[in-house]
Amino acid sequence: MTGVLAAAASGMVGRALAGQGRAERRLTAAPARVALVGSDRPETAVWAYDGEVPGPVLRFRQGERVRIVVENRLPGETTVHWHGLRVPNAMDGVPHLTQPPIPPGGQFVYEFDLPDAGTFWYHPHVRSHEQVERGLAGAFIVEERTPPDVDRDIVWVIDDWRLTPEAEIAPDFDAFFDASHAGRLGNTVTVNGRLPTALAVRRNERLRLRLVNVSNARILGLVFEGHVPTVIALDGQPVAPHAPAGGRIVLGPAMRADIVLDMTAEPGRSYAVLDTFYPNGAYRLTDITYEKSAPVRPRPLTAAVALPANPIPAPELDRAERHTIEFGGGMMDPKLMRAMQAGSLSQADVAAVRERMRAGRIWTINGQSVLGHAHEPLLTLRRGRSYVLALRNETAWHHPMHLHGTAFHVVSRNGRPLLRRVLQDTILMAPGETAEIAFVADEPGDWMFHCHILEHQAAGMMGTFRIS
């Protein structure tokens, strides 16, 4: 390991890792029309980055400094949040909290270093449940200094849309039912902004597939018929190569997985890629089709693809300060139901909950339901200190909880320690689930912590941690 890398790995260099190249880019957000559901069907009016849905894949190198000029030609305010990237607080793209929103006709210059390699993404943070749904989302890829040896590096930005029969985006962004249940589940799933067509492969090819779930609410459970994917990174952060539990890659909204797929099945045949997450809603997302041609090589590659860890400071678990974070609210609120059954809930209590929900404060974090981005922090953390947060999902619903500003270590789930070192920026919590996450409070500022089911976020499921 070279001096710089060794220092970086110990967390000394951190975000100051710069001066290894600069990259500049413009990005324009504006209304556009795209052939989401095929050229034989009507086009869909969307909001797009550079006229494309998803937005262009932004690709840079680890250690580079990037400068991205975002121009807003939308009819409303916007910002860009660089999901999963460790950027200075002022570059985090949260309106009113880290920057003023970009007005229509205005622009904002984002500039930051890229200390970490991995698969990330970008999207607005103003009315995200509307703006992301309208098409504003794109992959942000930071290449390793020495990328692993694969034949192809493929990005799948997977999105779920609620379209009308005329292929227009249904305008019911603020529907109470979606906000209080599982979020805005759509009726059309696209890969890279199109109804997916089969992925053509050759025998013994090795693919790196970067899966990015940019859906507002749909949780994906991807199964690759006839193949065993190897997970090499989660939320952009390298993980020891392993087969996913039950052969299925589960990705809540905002989550990513990098997988290696060795194409070891039969030439000339097709294999389904299924999404089986919702018990009664399984469907075939796409196919992998083998060409009849000769194999790429006589035998598949067997060397494991292990990515080097990113220079994220490691928390000191034994000395960490601990806090409990509890998620509540939503329909069929278990706490409420228990209280009702026990007879310990008055008519007035019930009326108060109903009133809170009617006011759009449907979900809570530690009893608070927060609307808007600027408010009193949930926790104030000391810079340089390690923290363990015990998360408790006391609701009847799944929540992909996202922390801005750093990736966290997932220490345990439901009281059981994890088998391997896992870093994520978004943790999917099943109903009733508990988990412990740990991180070093590193970069000063107010950082958001929210559900990435965007309708839940808009209905109160967010808060901030202040690092000072």
Ligand code: C2O
């Ligand atoms: Cu991807 Cu606060 O968001």
Ligand code: CU
């Ligand atoms: Cu949620």
